[in-house]
Amino acid sequence: MKICQIKDLLGAKVICGEDMMDRHVYSACGSDMMSDVLAYVKDQSVLLTGLVNSQVIRTAEMMDMVCIVFVRSKMPSEEMIELAKDSGIALLATDKRLYEACGKLYEGGLRGNGVKK
Amino acid sequence: MNEDLIFHFDVDGSDFTSAGQASVQLKKNLRQLGISPDIIRRVSIAMYEGEINMVIHANGGEADVAVTETDITITLRDKGPGIKDIDLAMQEGFSTATDNIRSLGFGAGMGLPNMKRYSDSMEIDSVVGEGTVITMKINL
Ligand SMILES: Nc1ncnc2c1ncn2[C@@H]1O[C@H](COP(=O)(O)OP(=O)(O)O)[C@@H](O)[C@H]1O
Ligand SMILES: [Mg+2]
16 A cells, blocks of 8 residues: 555545655554554554654654554644654644544555564 | 674653654664664664663663674663562563553553563663663674
8 A cells, every 4th residue: 555545545634754655555553552563573664643742753763664644633743743754754644533544544455464573 | 894883872861752862863873884674673672662761760871782793782771760570570561650651652561571572682680779771682
């Protein structure tokens, strides 16, 4: 799936990373607990979360993720947007809730692929 | 790499927002050395969890990362409260973090288990009332 398809499936707004819309992503995970995200090392390219702080961006950066989707219309701060740009991470925002957003992407073919090392 | 490299980081314990800066920097440094992405990811996550722990449990500390021909060793030192029961602290889900920390996305009790998972060996030296030293080695 391409990032632009995530945008379409979720009716999401692109906060930064317009130039990354054609990037392919192969798996995703949804969580508000960053240590749970960090427990699955296998390639995950997209993080869906209702948490909004700088640690979300750093967690994604540590995991080599390329896209974060903020759910429930949460908006990141300027500082977070700068961090994301620095790390080459696209930020999207949707008004959907976490469960529904994950469901839409799963239905669209984007799977979990979580493997604990 | 002909000689061993050491990266040093001071971790500020007063500000949760800036926690993780050392890990981001380390990741950049390791990329410049041309180390494989899989290894870099494991080192970065281990370092990041350790850095977060120093901020939320120990009021900050310092980190030294040594890169040799054969391995990467992360040493985290803090002068925090120490860990009373290390076996208990190592259990998945055990956490003394406050609800406030949990609302910030940490405190799931997965940090130390993650650090162990991503390193090839890990040692914890902790004295209650004095501080904690954690050493993690990742083979190249
Ligand atoms: N550097 C440290 N200094 C003091 N206590 C620590 C430190 N690191 C971890 N701990 C203790 O070990 C527990 C488990 O740590 P961890 O697995 O990272 O979970 P969490 O950070 O989510 O609580 C912490 O809740 C804390 O009580
Ligand atoms: Mg922790």
